Amino acid sequence: MEEIHTTRVEIADHNGHTVAQMSRGQVMDLVSGTEGWVYAGGRRVQPQQLARTDWSTVGTISVMPQIVYG
Numbered sequence: 001m002e003e004i005h006t007t008r009v010e011i012a013d014h015n016g017h018t019v020a021q022m023s024r025g026q027v028m029d030l031v032s033g034t035e036g037w038v039y040a041g042g043r044r045v046q047p048q049q050l051a052r053t054d055w056s057t058v059g060t061i062s063v064m065p066q067i068v069y070g
Contacts, residue, residue: 005055012064024055036065 006021009030022030031038031047038045039062040053050061 007055007058008060010060010062012062014065022061027061031063034063036063037067038063 004023006023007027009020009022009027011018011020011030028047028051031050034047038047038050040050041059045053050058
């Protein structure tokens with residue numbers, strides 16, 4: 001039986017934030033096409049980079065809206 005790796009995902013939006021355990025497929029569905037920023041292991045990454053990452057070493061993923069300065 002194949003082991004499914006999950007990781008902690010922190011999602012910030014206008015309602016606050018949510019924390020969940022998600023599989024690779026769930027995370028990729030969440031971040032594909034997002035206009036928000038994606039961080040993995042404290043570094044900002046593109047969704048394509050995240051897709052190529054060794055999932056067992058990803059650590060916490062954060063998804064947040066883009067910050068617009070003014």
